[in-house]
Each structure stands twice: as C-alpha cells, then as structure tokens.
Amino acid sequence: QFAAGITDVDVVSTYTARIITANPWPTLPYDISNQPGIEGVILPKNYVDTEGWEHFGRNPVGTGPWKFVAHETGNFIEYEAFEDYWGGAPEYDQLRMLVVPELSTRSAMLRRDEVDIADISLDQAGTLKDAGFTVAEDPQRTSLRVHLYGTYYGEPGYDGEGYTDPGPTKHLAVRKALNLAINRQEIVDALFEGRGSPAAVFPVSSISIGYPADLEPYPYDPEQARQLMQDAGFASGFDIKLFTFPQGSMPAYLEVAEAVAGYWDAIGVRAEIVPTDIGAFRPLYNAQPQPAELTGQASTFASTGRLNGRDGLPPWWNVSRKLLALSPNMDEYYTRASEAPTVEEIGKAVQEGYHVVYDNYRSVPIANVSGALWAYGNSLAGVNITILPLRGFIAPWIGRPSTTN
Template sequence: MKKRRLFSLLLAAAMSLALVSCGNGGDTSGNGTADGGNASQVDADGDGYKDTVKLAISTDPNLDPWLTGMAYDLNVGRQIYDPLFREGENGEVEPWLAEGYEMVDDTHIKLTLRKGVKFHDGNELTTKDVKFFLDNIESNASAASRFVCYDTANTEIIDDYNMVVALKYPYAEGVYLMTRMYIPSSAAFESMGADKFATAPVGTGPYKMTRWDTASEIELDRFDEYWNGPAATPKLLFRVIPEASSRMIELETGGVDFAYSISTSDYDRVKETEGLTLVEGDSSLFTSLTFSMQEPLFEHKDVRYALCYAIDKQFLIDTCYGGYYTIMDTIYPKMLFGAEEVGTVPFDPDKAKELMVQAGYPDGFDITLHVVGEAEKRVCEAIQSMWLQYLNVRAEIIQMDYVNFEAAGNKYQAAVRTGAATNLTSALVIYKTSFGRTLQVNDQYLNDLVEASDQQTDPAKRLEMVQEIQEYVYDQRYQMAIANAPMVYAMNDKAEGFEFDIFGAPFLATFRVGV
C-alpha cells in the first residue's frame, strides 16, 4: 500500500495559513477563494468528473504567440493557441489549423486552412491571421531566428483559406516549423495592442483565458465552439508555485490534480503515495554546460577542455538527478534525425590541471556561472565545487529566469542549461550567429555548416552534414552535453485522457480527473 505522508499534510496546512496571512496566492478576483471560487464546485453536472482541474506550474508563462516556445510557456499556451500543424508520435507532420499543404517548388508551400475555425473573440480564422503571424516574426530576436527561413514579403494570400508561403531558400524543415506557429487573432491583437494581448491572448485553442493573477493563478474556461469539439474539462486552473517541494505538497494534499516539473528526488515519493501516479517516458530534454563563444577566457580551446574534464557527470546524475537521468554521448537527443554517438568527455582532473597550465592559468580564474531552474542550480553548485577543488576556478553562480536573462542582453560567461529539441533545426539553432541566447556564436565556419544543413533537402546529404557538425562541436567543446532527462508528469491517479508530450507541454483537451 502507498504511504500517506502525514508530515507533509501538516506542513502543507501550516504553509496555507502562512500564505493567507501574507496575502500570497490569495484571491484577487473577488470570488472568495484562493482557487478562483471553484473549490465547492467539484462535479456540478454529476458526470463523475471534476469541473475544475488544478495544475501546478513553476512560473508565469510568456503568452506572446511569437515567444511561446519554451515548455513552461506552452503548458498554458497550447491550451489557448493552435498551431498550423501538429507533430505526430513518430515525428510526422499532421494537419491541424491547416488541413493540408503542397510543395509548389523548393521555396513555396501552398497551405489550405480548415474552414469554420473560430477564435475566442468570435472571428473566423483566415489566411489573413496566418499572414499577420508571419509579418510579425521580426518583432523579437528569438522568433526571427527560429522562423528566419520564411520570406514574408513574398508570401501571398490566394483567398480566405488558401495561401502560398514563400521561403528565402530551400529549407528542409519549412513545413515542420509550422508546428511551432501558434496563430493569434489578428483582429484582437490589432485592437488590444501587443502588451495587453500578451496578458489576455485570443487564440483558437480548446480553452480561453478568463483570469490571470500574475504570480498566482491563471484560469481558463472551455471554449465551447472549439473546431475539434469541446474539451473534456470545463475549467483549468493553473497555480503558479515556484518551489518544486511546494508543488509536491500541493499534489499530495489535493491542492492540485497535476504537477509539472517535480524534483527527481520526489519521483519515488509520488509512486509510493496513495492517490497519485507518475507518468514517465522518453523526452527531448537535456542538460548541458555551455560557454559563451564571445568570452575572451574561452578563446583558448585548452580552457574549454579543462573545465569539461574537471566535471564528474556520473556524480551529477546520482546526486542532482537521483540517478534518473542518463549520461549523453551525443550533442543532442538521440531521438532526433542524424544523432551520432560522438562520445562522452571523461572525468580527468589531472588532465584538466595540465591543460590549465598550458593555457596560462595555473592559478585558475574568476568566472560567472549562469543558471535557470532549481535542479540545474544544484548541478551548478556541484560544478562550482569541482572547479574550485581541481582547478582553483572560482565560479559565482547567477540565477535568473529567461525573461530577465533576455532583458539583460543575453550576456553570460558559462551556463548550465536545460534544452528541449523536438526537431533538428531547434537542436542546432544555438550554433547560428543569428541566435544569441545560449552560445553568443562567433564561429563562422560552424554557422555556415548549420545554415547549409538546414537548406539541404536531400536526406542522405543532410545526414553527412549534421554528422560533421556534431563531430566539430564535440571537438571544439563550445558546449558539453551532460545528461538526457526522462519526461515525467505527476498527477491524481483518477486522471484520464492524458496526452503524453516529450517536450513537457501536454495538450489538455482530452484530460479530465474523476471525483
């Protein structure tokens, strides 16, 4: 029998009292409860399922449709917006808002939109909305780099449901990237303006936003006119709970029905707790150590090698990830096209010391080590200790979220990052000079190689290119892949209709929880 953790229950009760007294996470909508006034409405229609499913997320998402690219944004964003296509279980492209496509030639894609699709504001989806999305991809650097292949100036609308999307050059994944295009209502955006729209987005998804209390709660109501049929649950309530331990307690005590991003140290705890279940599977998530290629300290290859040799990856997996992660011998997840086993960097502190002397740093140096996320901070702390012990490299850990990181200009020296790549383009984009978020790229040879591979539509020739890229990256050691993570979701064991997602942002239209 699973254990019921009484200590956690008592701790949760104490925390709840503290939160109420401090005004943290309390009701700001006038509904009279901290969960949007739905605590008593468990099963109003008597169908045996909860009317409101509550989900614990770690942070407020960014719901600007051009920036909704990270898993923690899409946790909410995928319920509000629909993409043009969806990715199938085997990586194939499936119709969604677009019911089909045709390659007119190497640089032109004819799209046919589904008729009768409604936005939450009542307007019908047309090619004008898709063109509006394309016309605004230059609104931020991240979107511009992800969708750089599209030639928006020469994209033409044929009628309300047909259009020809132009590419600047032949692009191997021109259609696949449309699985990452989340289409907003152009009418609502133009009426509201960018800032207001980002806090009250209007899409075609199965749920529409009804309330957003920043850093507290996001409430979504079922959109009854959803083109693919109404969602299974009338209301979703996302509760922002930054600490993984607190998300776990809320799950145990029934404060939420579903928790994203629980700590690896809690995996067994979920399995042992009555009323909970853990859903596990392969994922595209991986942790890596990255070096800014514009940092003078790292111009010397021996320094990059030394810092990598001084890290015991198995120790990181055992102590920081509870043994659940696996050491990577590729530079991106094995499930992606062309992944090659380039090898793992061995733990060799003696070799690391020797290289530091050769590079002119026998006494080490000071450096900053940037991080986003709780588990990754533990990795940083372990790396900090190893570097100090073996190389006298003194690392200052700087933790901030991606929003603040980008606001600060994406500047850093070294960083521990968790990436998630569901296709080859997104895995390799970090090596392009146009994408400055993670590597501050200045290697023109590598940039040109990645660009050429993106434009190669012959699979055999592309495979040769991407294998050359992987071998080059491993040799240069601009980054060191550390570990591949499983995808894990924790939830009420009465949950049904869960659609597993390797990226970490499941689509919840069919999800429901029994009473």
C-alpha cells in the same frame, strides 16, 4: 526569418492557405506550428479588426480545444471545454490553471486534493511517489553543460584589439582534460536520481534534425586528464571562475557547479564558483569580443533542444553572429543548414558542425536530464506527455476524472 522568407500567402479556401517562400524551406510546417513560437498562430482577423488588440488581449479567441473564461493576474486562468473542437472535445468540462510559485504550497495543495496535478521539484518526487501520487516527467530532456568562453581568442582572425588571451583553456589538451575529469553518470545518478543520461553534445537532442547519434559522451578518465594537464605544462593546475545562475530548466544549478568544481579539483584545476543571475551575466557572454572578465572562464548553462538541429548551432557561431561564439568558423555549417533544400541536407550540415566542436573539446557537455516533473493523484486517469522542442506540454489521457478542476 518570416518577414524575409515568406513572400506571399494566398487564401485557397476556407480551410486552406498557400504559403509562398523566397527559398526552399523544408521545415516550414514545424516553424509555423506553436512548437517553436507563436509566429504561425492563427488569429481571428475580423474579431481583432472589430474589437481591437486590447480587447482581444483581455478576451482571447483561438483554435484550440478550450474556450477562455476568466483571467485573474497572478492567480489563475480559467477555461471551459469547446465541444466543437475539430480534434474532439476535451474529456474535462473545465480547466483552471493556478499560479502558485512556491513548491511547498503546490505540494500541500496536491496532498489536500485542492489541485489534480502540479509542477514539482526533483527532490519532491520520491516523497510524493511514496505518498501514492504518480510522477510524470517531460521526455524532452534539458541539455545541461558547462560553457568555456573565448577558447580560440588569439588564433588567426581573433587576435586583434579587444581579444583577451584565454590562458590555459586555449590548449586543446587542457579542454580535453576538463572533459575527461567529469563523471557524467555520477552526476545524473546523484543529482537527478538517474532521470537522464550523459551528453556528448549540446544543445541538440535525439529529436533534433542532424543529431549526431554516432558521438559518444566523453569517458571519465581522471588519470588521463592529469597526464594531459602535465603534458600541456599545467602539472600544478590553474585557477578558473565557474559562473552559475538559476534557470527554470535547471533548478540544481549550484549543485552541478559544485560537482564540476570537485571533479576539476581532482586534476588540479581550482574552480571558484561565482553565483550570479542570468540578467547580469547575459551582457558578458553576448558581448563581442567577450570581455576579459569572462574570457578563459566558464559557466553552467541549460536549455532544451529544438526539432531543427540548425537552431542548436547558434551557441557555436563565430563573432559575426554576435552570440555566444563558443567555437570559431561555425558560420559555414549554419549557412549550409539554413540554405539546404531538404531535411537530409540540413541534418548533414548540422552533424558535420557538431563533429568539429566535439573533436576540439570546445566546451563541456554534462548530461541530458529531466527538466520538468508533475505529480498527480487518483482524480486523473493518467497523463500523456507530448514532446515540444522548446518545452514540455501535458495533456490528460482519455478518461474523465472524478473532479472537473
């Protein structure tokens, strides 16, 4: 994207650069920020040229409010405040980020005042809150859903060699039934303690350009779902595999799969839950055409939305894009959004694309839920959560804590 889209960069002054693009690029300021990735990160050219990349990797220099002090692999990274930071010096003298994989250990360290703030799990939130700690959550929700694979195989253009008939899920009525069978609010309340809301689409979120705010989550209507199954010729139901695997943004993946399987069972759809891991599963869903063992089956999935709603369309691309391809003929909308000269036109193309997949029930959106939680005690004045489209980022409120860690 950057190599093809940026034709030249002119240095105007010490603090100004002019970027020349091959085509209109209305989201460029976002795309070169540190929010979607590292492509726009500013590096010290003279330092790298003089010392080399290997030295830079061990002794990095950036443009942020903290100066690198030390790094011990698998243990910690330590920083000290950069008093001359352009945005104002940090309220802390030191910052040490510890690597502690075990949830229980992090919680215990928090209780012993060995750390000021820690990542916690959803099931720890209530206990820590009762113990006097404050719980902060990432306002950028994780998109939780169930993918239905190869639902359009057999349709014109997707009926050649290598395409497997998806069976029941090729019928729109069946896909609608699978959606109406799900009580999304109950999942949010029971599995995520109400920290979220039912979803109408995925993976875009309310912060995304082109988010279709006019679309409502599919209603919970098991009676209509059973009628749709009967009308489609599946009154006695059918079998389907529901693959599930751990993802950092969705720790309750197995519980979600079990809940979905229970709702589907109530309308006669017998889901076999197949635990796996993302490494083993990725080659199946990225293969084009998708293999017979995946076509017509389902899986849980989770990710966060990006600011540019166009980036939420890849899961729906058709086979020419060599990705998930959950719906056919989506290239038109992605291409229009990519070539749009204004943010408004990007939004229009994205919205139209999402209306198509919504009306065809191509997969099963579940909910937008809390993907990250932190707990902290009285040593911090508070925590301010800044939304980043790929991940949550936490920064302390103004107000020096009683400790310097």
